[in-house]
Amino acid sequence: MKPFLDGLSQCLGPAGLVTDPAEMAPHLTDWRRMFSGPALAVLRPGSTDQVSAAVRLCAQHGVAIVPQGGNTGLAGGATPMGTGPQVVLSLARMTAIGTPDPIGMVVEVQAGAILQRVKEVAAGCGRQLPISLAAEGSATIGGVISTNAGGLNVLRYGMARDFALGLEVVLPDGTVANGLKPLRKDNAGFDWKHLFIGSEGAFGIVTAAVLRLTPATRHRSVALLSVQDLPAAIRLLGLFQDRIGETLSAFELISAEAMRLVETRCGLACPVADGAWFLLVEVASSLDGLAGAMEATLEAAFGAGLVQDGTLAASEQQAQSLWALREHVTEAESRCGKSLKHDVSLPLRRMEAFLDSVRARLAELAPAARLNIFGHLGDGNLHVNVILGETPPAGASGITAMVHDLIAEAGGSISAEHGLGQYRLDEWCRLTPRTGRDLAIGIKRAIDPNCLMNPGKAIPVFSPPK
Numbered sequence: 393m394k395p396f397l398d399g400l401s402q403c404l405g406p407a408g409l410v411t412d413p414a415e416m417a418p419h420l421t422d423w424r425r426m427f428s429g430p431a432l433a434v435l436r437p438g439s440t441d442q443v444s445a446a447v448r449l450c451a452q453h454g455v456a457i458v459p460q461g462g463n464t465g466l467a468g469g470a471t472p473m474g475t476g477p478q479v480v481l482s483l484a485r486m487t488a489i490g491t492p493d494p495i496g497m498v499v500e501v502q503a504g505a506i507l508q509r510v511k512e513v514a515a516g517c518g519r520q521l522p523i524s525l526a527a528e529g530s531a532t533i534g535g536v537i538s539t540n541a542g543g544l545n546v547l548r549y550g551m552a553r554d555f556a557l558g559l560e561v562v563l564p565d566g567t568v569a570n571g572l573k574p575l576r577k578d579n580a581g582f583d584w585k586h587l588f589i590g591s592e593g594a595f596g597i598v599t600a601a602v603l604r605l606t607p608a609t610r611h612r613s614v615a616l617l618s619v620q621d622l623p624a625a626i627r628l629l630g631l632f633q634d635r636i637g638e639t640l641s642a643f644e645l646i647s648a649e650a651m652r653l654v655e656t657r658c659g660l661a662c663p664v665a666d667g668a669w670f671l672l673v674e675v676a677s678s679l680d681g682l683a684g685a686m687e688a689t690l691e692a693a694f695g696a697g698l699v700q701d702g703t704l705a706a707s708e709q710q711a712q713s714l715w716a717l718r719e720h721v722t723e724a725e726s727r728c729g730k731s732l733k734h735d736v737s738l739p740l741r742r743m744e745a746f747l748d749s750v751r752a753r754l755a756e757l758a759p760a761a762r763l764n765i766f767g768h769l770g771d772g773n774l775h776v777n778v779i780l781g782e783t784p785p786a787g788a789s790g791i792t793a794m795v796h797d798l799i800a801e802a803g804g805s806i807s808a809e810h811g812l813g814q815y816r817l818d819e820w821c822r823l824t825p826r827t828g829r830d831l832a833i834g835i836k837r838a839i840d841p842n843c844l845m846n847p848g849k850a851i852p853v854f855s856p857p858k
C-alpha cells in the first residue's frame with residue numbers, strides 16, 4: 393500500500409492525508425458509537441480536483457471510498473465496514489459558500505459547508521434555506537443531499553431533494569460531472585442529479601450543489617399542545633391545514649414518555665399539562681398578523697375538544713424554549729443507554745392501529761424495553777425508537793423485524809428520512825420486492841462496476857461480480 397499512500401500524499405498534500413491512528417479515530421466511528429470499521433487513511437481533499445485525483449488513485453489501486461460529511465447520520469452510512477481496503481474521504485475542508493442570489497433565490501456551496509452556516513448566509517440576504525435538523529450545527533450539505541435528509545419543516549418545504557437544483561459529483565473513475573445549474577425548470581432529458589440524492593454515496597461523491605432558497609419567514613407563532621390520543625392529534629392537523637394552510641411549517645409529535653425523558657435526562661421543563669401526546673406546532677410567514685390566525689385556530693381546537701392543554705409562545709425566546717423540548721428528545725434518549733432506531737413513515741390513517749400493534753407485540757416480545765416515540769406527524773414520519781438500556785433485555789433481537797413487519801403491513805417505509813446506511817440494509821433486502829432490489833443493484837453495477845463507492849451502504853453490493 394506504500395505506493396498508494398505516497399500517491400495520495402502527492403495529490404492531496406500534507407493537510408489532505410491523515411494516517412495517524414488518533415487523528416483518524418473520530419472518522420472511523422459514528423457519533424452514537426454504534427458502527428466502526430478500519431480504513432487505510434482519512435483523505436481530506438481541499439478541492440474538487442483533489443477529490444477527482446484521489447478517487448482516480450483509489451480506482452487504480454482497488455481501494456473503496458467511504459464519503460463522510462459531518463458524521464451525524466443515524467444509519468452508519470458514513471462509517472467504514474471492513475469489507476476490504478477502504479479510505480474515508482472527508483469533505484470537511486471544502487466549506488466555501490458562494491454569494492446568494494436573493495432574487496434568483498439560489499446559492500452555490502461546496503459539499504463540506506455546514507448546514508447552519510449556509511442558513512446564516514441565506515438569512516444574511518433576507519432568504520432562507522428551510523432544511524432544519526437537530527444536527528444542523530455539524531451536518532454538511534453533502535451529507536444532507538446524499539441522505540436526502542428531512543427534518544422539521546418537510547410538511548411545508550419537502551426533503552433535501554427539493555432544494556438541490558444542481559449538483560457537481562465525482563464519479564467512481566474520478567470524472568467530474570458538473571451540473572451546477574441554478575435552474576428551477578430543466579426538462580432537457582434525464583435529470584441525473586437524482587441518482588446521487590439519497591443514495592448515500594453509492595454512485596459517486598457530491599462535491600458541490602446549487603441550492604434553492606425561499607423567502608424568509610420573519611414572523612412565526614409557536615404553540616405546544618397536549619392531546620388525549622392520536623386521532624385527536626390527526627384531527628388537529630386537519631384543522632390547522634383548513635385554517636392556516638400553507639403557513640403551517642411544523643407539526644411535531646412527542647409522546648408523553650419522550651417528554652418525560654427530556655425533562656428528567658436533560659433538565660428541561662415542559663410548561664403544558666400531560667396528555668398522551670404533545671404537539672409542537674409552528675406557523676410562519678413573511679407577512680405579519682399570524683398570531684391572530686393562530687389564536688383563532690387554537691380557540692377552535694379547544695372548542696372542538698381536541699386539545700387538553702396548551703401554551704402559545706409570547707416571545708421568540710419562549711418559542712425557542714418550546715422548540716428545545718422537541719430538539720432534545722434524541723439527546724435524552726442517548727442518555728438512557730442503547731436504543732434501536734426505527735425511522736418509519738406510513739399513511740396517517742394507519743398510524744393508530746400500527747402503534748397499538750407495536751405496543752402489544754413489544755409487551756410480549758421484550759417487556760423490559762421502553763418505547764420512545766416522537767417525530768414529524770405532519771408528514772407521516774415517526775421515530776419509533778426502543779430503549780434497551782445498558783444491557784439489551786431478553787427478546788431485543790426480534791424487535792426491529794417486528795416493527796418493520798408491521799410497517800410493511802401498513803404500507804409504510806422503513807426509512808423515512810435517515811437512509812438505509814449499513815443499519816437497515818438487511819431489512820430493506822428482506823422487505824423489498826425483487827424487482828426493486830434488482831433495479832438498484834443493476835444501476836449500481838453499471839455506474840460503479842468495481843464497487844468502490846461506499847460498498848454495503850444503501851444498496852446491497854459489497855464487491856465486484858466474481
Ligand code: 2HG
Nearest residue numbers: 526721722733767775777
Ligand atoms: C429527529 O427527528 C431526528 O429529531 C432524530 O430525525 C431521530 O433520534 C432519532 O431517532
Ligand code: ZN
Nearest residue numbers: 543767775809
Ligand atoms: Zn426526524
